[in-house]
Amino acid sequence: MRDLDLGPIVLDPVMISTSGAALLEKSAVRALVSDLFPHATLVTPNLPEAEALAGIRIRTPEAMREAARRILDLGARAVLLKGGHLPGGRLIDLLVTARATTRFASPRIPTQHTHGTGCALAAAIAARLALGDLLPAAVRAAREHVRRALLRPLALGAGSGPGDYLHRARPLVGLASPPRAR
Numbered sequence: 001m002r003d004l005d006l007g008p009i010v011l012d013p014v015m016i017s018t019s020g021a022a023l024l025e026k027s028a029v030r031a032l033v034s035d036l037f038p039h040a041t042l043v044t045p046n047l048p049e050a051e052a053l054a055g056i057r058i059r060t061p062e063a064m065r066e067a068a069r070r071i072l073d074l075g076a077r078a079v080l081l082k083g084g085h086l087p088g089g090r091l092i093d094l095l096v097t098a099r100a101t102t103r104f105a106s107p108r109i110p111t112q113h114t115h116g117t118g119c120a121l122a123a124a125i126a127a128r129l130a131l132g133d134l135l136p137a138a139v140r141a142a143r144e145h146v147r148r149a150l151l152r153p154l155a156l157g158a159g160s161g162p163g164d165y166l167h168r169a170r171p172l173v174g175l176a177s178p179p180r181a182r
Contacts, residue, residue: 006039007129008126008129009126010041011037011040011043012045013043016048020048040076042080043071043076043080046085046118047064050068050081054066054067058086059086061092064083064086065096072096072097077097078095078096079094081093081094082118084117088108089108093105093143097135109147111150112160113154113163115159117146120165121143125139128141151163
């Protein structure tokens with residue numbers, strides 16, 4: 001992998017579940033950091049994952065910035081620290097590189113249907129980078145894509161469902177509107 005130019009790589013670590021359960025053994029986390037972080041264009045941990053990686057508690061945007069810097073020190077080239085687990089009416093994400101910190105803030109969308117938002121955000125950022133966007137623009141566009149998906153949650157199953165991540169494609173290909181969350 002070291003000799004290949006794979007283009008932009010967005011790494012969503014998916015180390016800790018929403019309920020707080022560890023999804024990776026410690027040896028796998030070490031391998032993730034040592035073998036994959038240096039190749040990733042961007043690493044996108046949520047707050048519990050960032051706490052585990054950085055070794056600090058994160059309860060404020062200032063602590064988010066410190067954790068992101070610590071993750072940079074682990075070998076990541078850039079970190080988008082997702083602040084969805086912080087309380088409050090504003091959602092704050094921080095994009096941190098060696099040169100700059102960019103703060104993204106938006107109103108929190110009141111919905112329980114947030115399943116898969118981190119993965120969808122990482123995939124949307126990767127798609128925008130593949131299209132040639134610079135990192136801050138890719139993050140901004142991806143956040144907007146996820147925001148719009150959450151405004152149209154899908155009523156699937158009995159628990160936390162996903163947003164409608166196909167919201168942009170439906171009118172283009174004549175897909176029926178999905179069932180709406182109640």
